[in-house]
Amino acid sequence: MHRPGNRINPGLRSAVRTHHATGPSALVPLLDGATAGWHTAFAERLRGPLDPAALRAALDAVAARQDVLRYRIVQGAGIVDPPGPVPLHDDLADIATRHFDPAQRLWRAALHRTGPDEHVLAFVGHRAVFDERTQALLYAELAAAYDGHRLPPLPTGFAQYVAWRTGRRGPADLLWWSTHLDGVPTRLDLPADATGTRPGPTGHADTVLDPATTAGIAGLARSFGAAPAAVLLAALGVVLARLAGQADLLVGTPMVGPRSPAFEPLLGGLVDIAPLRLRPDPASTFANQVRQVRDELLEALAHPTVGPVPATQVLFEVVDAEAPALELPGVTAEPVPLPVPTPVDLSLRCVPQGHQLQLAAAYDADRYRPERITALLAAFGNVLAEAVRSPGRPVTEFALRPDDQPAPDRDQTVVDALGRRAAVGELGEIVARWAGGWLGTGRPGRYRPDGTVEPAGTVPPGQPDPASVRALETGRR
Incomplete structure (x- = not known):
């Protein structure tokens, strides 16, 4: 890796x-x-x-x-x-x-x-x-x-299956993917607790969505003629974009395309990992985000991946059904969790559990502390809950974190320029004192422990010295 x-x-x-x-x-x-x-x-x-x-x-x-x-x-x-x-x-x-x-x-x-x-x-x-x-x-x-x-x-x-699959992929699919992924960022700059050149051990965390949110996801998907994966991916895109300060990102997801019935009884890797391009617009409504992701999924299904595809740092998967039962005569079987490592920084799986939905994460434990991943899962669940209640609201109004969820940093919180709590390492907007008041610069940055902000990009000419400004978080927490 x-x-x-x-x-x-x-x-x-x-x-x-x-x-x-x-x-x-x-x-x-x-x-x-x-x-x-x-x-x-x-x-x-x-x-x-x-x-x-x-x-x-x-x-x-x-x-x-x-x-x-x-x-x-x-x-x-x-x-x-x-x-x-x-x-x-x-x-x-x-x-x-x-x-x-x-x-x-x-x-x-x-x-x-x-x-x-x-x-x-x-x-x-x-x-x-x-x-x-x-x-x-x-x-x-x-x-x-x-x-x-x-x-x-x-x-x-x-x-024979591989030969059949290879034969149904053509230059048009290669051209579509090449065009579609042109210019997409190859790195997702999620807040991390450490950096390194080698992957570390895998950590695991999970949370469960309540029945009302789970049912709301299915209902919202039906209203747009989409699969629940479209709603889940739209919410994930909102969370990742807010945390990373990116409006254009890649998430890998398994795709099962059309298949000849002759191959249905076969074991084997019959699923492709498609690099989906998500472009969350903070000013757009969540309903529009779902439509965009739905169309992205349909296009990816219509164009099987051909050749190497861009590496992704996040994998996302929706499990369509609960785990099957092993039925051996005279023996009762009970599933036992068997966690596996993640090949990327972060893998997320949505697994049905009766009338609820489990959100399970596997992550590089050398890059992320458990508290940070717990907070990310809470943000994912909170955005989903708000989205199914008010899909017509702009996503910038959605809170990433419930009021009772602590910030995922060692010192828990810092105080920003306006006296509001903020999380170290999370994204905010750089503000400066102009004409006696605080004015947003429109530039993203990440909170330092002292409440000042480290710019996420270069400082445009004419903007204030980054050492002298403090951060105001964008949107609600």
Whole structure:
């Protein structure tokens, strides 16, 4: 992984030649095989008389049916191993964070016995192998095989899918993305607590939206003929733009485009990461923001990504359904959280939980302290709550932080030029004393601990000395 501006490409990054069992070759897109941070993981606590031997046999049957589970990359060439026993580890320690060796399997499974008739079954896969639709399909096939059903061979394989997908992407798509992303900033300058050249450990935080806000998001989306993702992304764009002082930014998000029914039963990385260009306008209403994001999503769906795409520092994902259940005969299964690292500075997932919506963040813990991410999630939730209540208001009127939410800085707050509380490192507007009063300069800056402001950009000629001015926050907190 690399630091912002040169991070791994969350899109499909490199192509390697594969030799399929039936003979044809195809291009298999893979992310960096050794990247620990681009994983999908899920686990279940199993209670009841589990048959470990039957479970091993079921895993073997699923891997025999799904050829992508037998892919390896050796000296730049893709190899599909013949069906055989699947290693089933018994140690859960760092299973979700260990690097994958491309020359070995790009996924792993573990079964750990925690007590009499109690086990934890865990799966971790590189995103080239597992995507968000993997869990339901894998659980269904594993349960069928465990119950003694034969899994028939699939009529097509992953190499055929990649060849089909490659064939439906053309010069027009490349031209659209090139034009659409021309001039977009490659860096998102979010307030951070530290800088460095190497990514640190991943921290995790989450919050839950109340049922009223969750229902309001769905209702607002319907009123604009959009998916809930459009509302969520619009609110996220407002928050990121306010914190970073940018009106033009990129957020990566998984996109599932049209697909031939022949490929529906396949495991594998069938989802692209699209770099969405968000341009929040503080003077515009939230309703207009939703329309713009809706159109951005539709255009991205209509133009599959082709070739390398700009790296993003923020990934955003909406999970469409609650986690599937693993139904093994005589055994009850309960999901177990299995956090994975983030390949970028900040990853956000929106996960349904009954009548509520969980906002979950994974972040570079060397760059951001927990308090800052907690405040960001609170801001996200607060903007969503205000947006569903008053979508016709300009977004500049939305508060980033509820009244009872502390500022995400070590000293909590400073006092600005007008005696108002402000958060160290957060964005404000530079003001100066002109003709006996305070006058906004229209330039963004970040609060210092002494209440003065560090300009976020260069000082235009004729403007006051930045050392002599103080900050007035833009909009309400």
